[in-house]
Amino acid sequence: MKFSEQWLRQWVNIDTNTQALVDKITMAGLEVDSVEPVASEFSGIVVGEIVACEPHPDADKLRVTRVNTGNDEVQVVCGAPNARVGLKAPFARVGAVLPGDFTIKKVKLRGVESAGMLCAEEEMGMAESSDGLMELPEDAPVGQDIREYLTLNDNIIDVDLTPNRGDCLSIAGLAREVSANFLADVTEETVATIPPVIDDTFAITIKAKEGCPRYLGRIIKNVDLSKPAPLWLTERLRRCGIRTIDPVVDVTNYVMLELGQPMHGFDLNTLAGAIEVRMANAGEQLTLLDGQDVKLDASTLVIADEQKALAIAGVMGGEGTGVSDTTKDIFLESAFFNPVVIAGKARAYGLHTDASHRFERGVDFQLQRKAIERATALILTICGGQPGPVVEAASEAHLPTLKTVTLRAEKVASLLGMAIDDDHTEALLTRLGLGMTKIPGDSGTVWQVTAPSWRFDIAIEEDLVEELGRIYGYDNLPTTTPSALLTMKQVDEARVQESDLRRALVSRGYQEAISLSFIDPELHTLFDPEHEAVALANPIASDLSVMRTSLLPGLVKTLAYNMNRQQSRVRLFETGQTFIKQGSELDQKSILQAEKVAAVITGSRVPEGWENSREKVDFFDLKGDLEALLNTGGAIGNIQFDQGKHPAMHPGQCAVVSLEGEVIGHIGAIHPSLAKKMAVPADVYLMELCLEAVLNGAVTRFKPLSKFPEVRRDLALTVVASVNAESLCQVIRAEGGELLRDVRVFDVYAGKGIEQGHKSLALGLTLQHPSRTLKDEDVNGLVNNVVTRLEKDFNAQLRK
Incomplete structure (x- = not known):
């Protein structure tokens, strides 16, 4: 402002x-x-009066004038179109210094001598451009310094x-x-009640009482709008950034700036029947004062008469009922509108007005009568007229109430770090309009504080302490070091820190991505059609209108963004919440907010280099990273991979990840159709896991190392091609017991020498006893048991 x-x-x-x-x-x-500054630096400019004006003998656009400067009359050549006899305007004498260090001298213009210059606002640094001379009121004292007359030694503060x-x-x-x-006294303008001269009234009906709990109106007849607003009023408007229009509009703008109450004046003869404050009818048309035609929404509060909408309440009036040059009778309104009802309405119609700016933030709900009396007095002074009585319609049940808050001196000292004297506290807060009454308290002084009608932001004790602190002066508050009893945070050794997971992935070449929690509905359908997405009531954009049920859409979209910018090797991960709707009802309890960790990779296996190969990543690269992630918490021994399905993953290259028999996520290659729609290559690999399962690790426990030698036995088994190696390894671990230290798959073969539909798996078994050297019969017996069990469960045969 x-x-x-x-x-x-x-x-x-x-x-x-x-x-x-x-x-x-x-x-x-x-x-x-x-x-x-209101005006640039200049000197030597006085109020001048044109006493003679004739055309220039050698220039059609110039005039030769005589200007009364108060002390004498001088001849001045002027090119302003509004130069005329009787006009009073700023006059720069010879020797005057204008902005830009321009000194006025005697000159000859087309052969005619000119001793001085008549000035426009632009030439005095009061406006960026001007159409002619600055016209001063008829009663301006000739010869008076213009800075003194216009009180230009002033500043505009924004x-x-x-x-x-x-x-x-x-x-x-x-x-x-x-x-x-x-701590200075305020000298307010005295606002007296204007007694009615006529009995004319205009009926007011409030149908939308919640949106407009109070509406006042008054008829003023026989106003003369040909009389301009006084210079002091128009200058104050100009310095506040508001242009002058006509006396009635200027007065309503002035009262808005002075008291904070936006107002509006209607041409009484354009109104029909009575004023109605109601919600707009859907599709109702209104032409605004700026000439814009708008189709009103049913949630818009309007001022109307019995036939049509007249204005958008709290925003802008209509073109057909506004005050014009032909207006003789006006209906002056002053109202209180609920900020909740007004909020966002101006923006919805592409508008922003001084009125909406104030009503959206809250206007004093007890100010309306004072404002209408102040505006009436100014209008009568400027334009004359006959005022009628003020008509008020109000719904006390819908008006705000004055809030009462308890303030304790003890609380002030606690929050500000110092005690403020009771008298000083009262002096500071009462000057803000707060009513203070001391009440009995258990310890220290206690006040019952009543917030004034213009303060909507005071509701709790801390609000009052904040007011006291900022008025007392933040720089006057002492610097204190906070003290607290700090205890060591208990750390669960069995739980992995999320930061450790991030470091594990970063150490393997990944970069962390952070994407929005809301995504495009079409993107959700591509990645997770099995779950219904939670739709946002007020999305920031149409392509960000549902909550994500998976982290993969954001990661793949980010991967595509990077690949489109010549990043061929991409490794990204993200941790965050997903939102899955459960049941038909939509409330906080029905939405499962699951924390997940996801990753996506594509490109070469290792960074480009002269000694590195250019092999592309595959499923097992991502699987190795997943196992490393799980191994951070020591849970890798209980993990299992089985063939599975996921809507975003290739049907034949997808595995479901289970931990102790419970599914915790999926890993696999991107689905070919999805890769095409997302414009990414087919060799993109994805994984997504439940974060809680990954964070639940195992406590590290020491196991003594055996000093006895290990024994390695290799088995080459032929099995049906559909049998996965992990199933064989699980059986081997069960049969191996405490002697089995490790089992590894080191070869897979299918082709010549192997029956069609079968494959050969080579398994390495490492055996070791903790307290003695293993004998051949121990090893042979265990291996025979393993082979027998595999033959029984999987029809596995030793390859010959």
């Missing part, structure tokens, strides 16, 4: 310079973005307010803040 420093100082007179004021406001939480401080979007609100910060 931009405001005039002089205007603010008229409300609260403080003996400090501009920089100190700005610093204090900023430290109080109202950040100042900029401070700019304050960036947070959304919770809508109460400071006015000079009155800023004055309260400055008053509290400098």
Whole structure:
């Protein structure tokens, strides 16, 4: 919000310079973005009056004028189109210095002598461009210094307010803040009740009471809009960044800036029947003041008469009922709108107005009558007219109530790190408009504090302590070192830290990716059609409208993004939540929020180099990384891989991963059709595991090393091609007992010499006894038992 420093100082007179004021406001939480002078530096410009004006003899667009400067009359050549007899305008005398260090001298223009210059706003640094001379009021004193007359020794301060401080979007609100910060008194404008001169009223009906709990209106007849608003009013508007339009609009804008209450004036003769505050009819049309035609939504609050919508409540009025040059009678409104109902409506129609900016943040719900009386007084002073009585419609049940909060001096000292004197506390908070009453307390002073009607952001005791701290001054609070009794965090040795898993994957060449928890519905269908995705009520984009049920869509999309940027070797992983709907009801309890870890790889097995091969990764590279991940917690011995299915994985290259008989995830190559749709190569391999299962490891336990030699026996077995090696290894481990130290598959063969539909598996068994050397009969007996069991369970035969 931009405001005039002089205007603010008229409300609260403080003996400090501009920089100190700005610093204090900023430290109080109202950040100042900029401070700019109202006009550039210049001197020697006075109020001048054109007493004669004739065409230039040798130039069609120039005029030869005589200007009364108060002391004498001088001849000036001027090219402004609005130069005329009787016009009062800024006049730069000979010797005057204009912005840019430009000195006015006597010159000849087309042979005619010119002693000075009549000025526009642009030439005084008050505007970026001007169409003609700056026209001053008829009563401007000729010869007076223009800086003094226009009070140009002023600054425009631009304050960036947070959304919770809508109460400071006015000079009155800023004055309260400055008053509290400098402990200075506020001098408010006296607002008297305007007695009605006529009995004319316009009926008001509130149908949407929740959206508009209070609406006031008043008829003012026989106004003369040909009379311009006074210079002091238009200058204050200009310095606050608002252009002048007509006296009624200027007054409503002025009251909005002064008190914080947006208002609107209707042409009374364009209204039909009565004012109705209601929700819009779906598809209802309205032409706004800016000429835009909008189709209203049924959730939009509107001001209407008995025939049509007149305005979007709290946003903008309609074109057909606004005040114009022909208006004689006006209906002046002042209302309180519920911020919840107004929020987002301006943005929905591509608008942002000063009114919506204030109503969305909350306007004082007790300000409406004061504002309409203030606006009436200004309109009558400027335009004349006959006011009628103020008509009010209100629903007390839907109006906000004043909040009462208990404040303890003990709590203030605890949160701020210091005690503040009770009298000083009361002085600071009461200047912000807070009502304070001391009540009995168990320890220390206790106040019952009533928040004013313009503060919507005060609800709990901590809010009051924050107000006290920022007004007292954050830089005045002592620096204290917090102390706390810290205890060592208990670490479960059987549980793996998530950071250790990340380090394990990074050490194997992976990079961590972080993707959004919401994805495209089409992407969800491609990766996980078996689960229904949870749809978002208010998505940030149409392609991010459902919650993910898997981490794989985000990883594969990221992989495709990298490959499109010449990254041929990609290894990515991610840990995060997935959201799976369970049942038909949609609530927090029906959504399973499962933590998972997923990875994706493609490209060469090792980085490019002159000594490295260019072999591509395959299923077993990712399987090795998965086993390394599980081995971080020592759970690798209980893991099992079986052939499985997953919608995102190749039907013949997918394994389901089980831990102690419970499925914890899947691993495999990307499905060919999915690879085509995602525009990635077919040699992309994926895995996704339940993170909780991976984090549950085993406690490391010491086992004594045997000093006796190991014995290695190799078995070459022929089995049906559908039998997997892991099934054979599980049987061997069961039969081997404590003597079996390890079993490895070191060869797989199918072809010549092997019956069709069969394959040969070569297994290496390592045996060792903890307390003695194994004898041949021990080894032979164990191996025979293993072969017998394999023959029985899998019809396995020793290869000859």
